[in-house]
Amino acid sequence: MPIVVNLDVMMATRKMSLNELSEKVGLTLSNLSILKTGKAKAVRFSTLEAICQVLECQPGDILEYVE
Amino acid sequence: MKTNLIMKVMNVIFWIILVGLCIKTGAILTSFLVSIFVNPEAAKDLYLGFDLFNIYELGLSSYVKVVSFLIVLTGMKAYLAFLAVKLFMKFDLDHPFNKNVTDVISKIGYFALSIGIVALVADDYTEGIVKRGADISQLDWGAHEFLFFAGIIYILALVFKRGVEMQEENQLTI
Numbered sequence: 218m219p220i221v222v223n224l225d226v227m228m229a230t231r232k233m234s235l236n237e238l239s240e241k242v243g244l245t246l247s248n249l250s251i252l253k254t255g256k257a258k259a260v261r262f263s264t265l266e267a268i269c270q271v272l273e274c275q276p277g278d279i280l281e282y283v284e
Numbered sequence: 285m286k287t288n289l290i291m292k293v294m295n296v297i298f299w300i301i302l303v304g305l306c307i308k309t310g311a312i313l314t315s316f317l318v319s320i321f322v323n324p325e326a327a328k329d330l331y332l333g334f335d336l337f338n339i340y341e342l343g344l345s346s347y348v349k350v351v352s353f354l355i356v357l358t359g360m361k362a363y364l365a366f367l368a369v370k371l372f373m374k375f376d377l378d379h380p381f382n383k384n385v386t387d388v389i390s391k392i393g394y395f396a397l398s399i400g401i402v403a404l405v406a407d408d409y410t411e412g413i414v415k416r417g418a419d420i421s422q423l424d425w426g427a428h429e430f431l432f433f434a435g436i437i438y439i440l441a442l443v444f445k446r447g448v449e450m451q452e453e454n455q456l457t458i
Contacts, residue, residue: 258456
């Protein structure tokens with residue numbers, strides 16, 4: 218899929234673990250893992266909003282279009 | 285609650301149909317073998333008064349072909365009932381769309397189509413022996429019913445296939 222999820226990069230930049238992000242965003246670890254590994258088929262705006270709020274970034278920092 | 289009860293009742297009904305069809309297949313097969321090798325009079329009562337003696341009198345080859353069609357079709361119907369029982373065993377109302385259920389429904393569709401085609405061939409053959417004077421009033425192959433049934437089940441299988449895709453997509457929406 219040409220959409221790449223850069224969640225791991227953002228987490229590394231913010232020095233935040235998956236457990237910590239999971240607690241702050243309110244998503245299960247398995248769902249976050251699905252998102253991080255790029256297996257997710259869709260992302261809800263509410264999820265994106267929560268992640269951006271916690272990581273203090275823009276949606277474009279998490280999602281990237283690669284040809 | 286009501287749906288669960290209906291499902292349980294239908295499961296029991298399909299078990300009864302399966303056992304009944306297995307008994308019918310076995311009984312016709314046994315009577316057929318008796319009528320061929322022991323006593324031709326057995327052709328007068330193949331199964332619950334099913335009389336094909338007039339076809340036997342017409343010629344052994346015609347009799348063998350008609351009863352073979354009958355045995356094969358009854359056996360196939362028994363297998364169809366087995367698939368229906370299997371479907372009930374795999375069906376889960378909480379997660380109705382899963383690959384196992386879709387596979388069984390597709391199999392039922394293809395099998396019903398096969399029964400319809402075999403019944404059509406049998407129908408065509410018996411029409412031929414009617415012209416030679418056979419009485420087939422007791423024979424009803426039900427070819428068109430099975431072809432119609434196969435069409436409906438095929439559409440249902442497509443719906444379930446799409447349902448599985450949608451459920452998967454829903455599960456992978458974060």
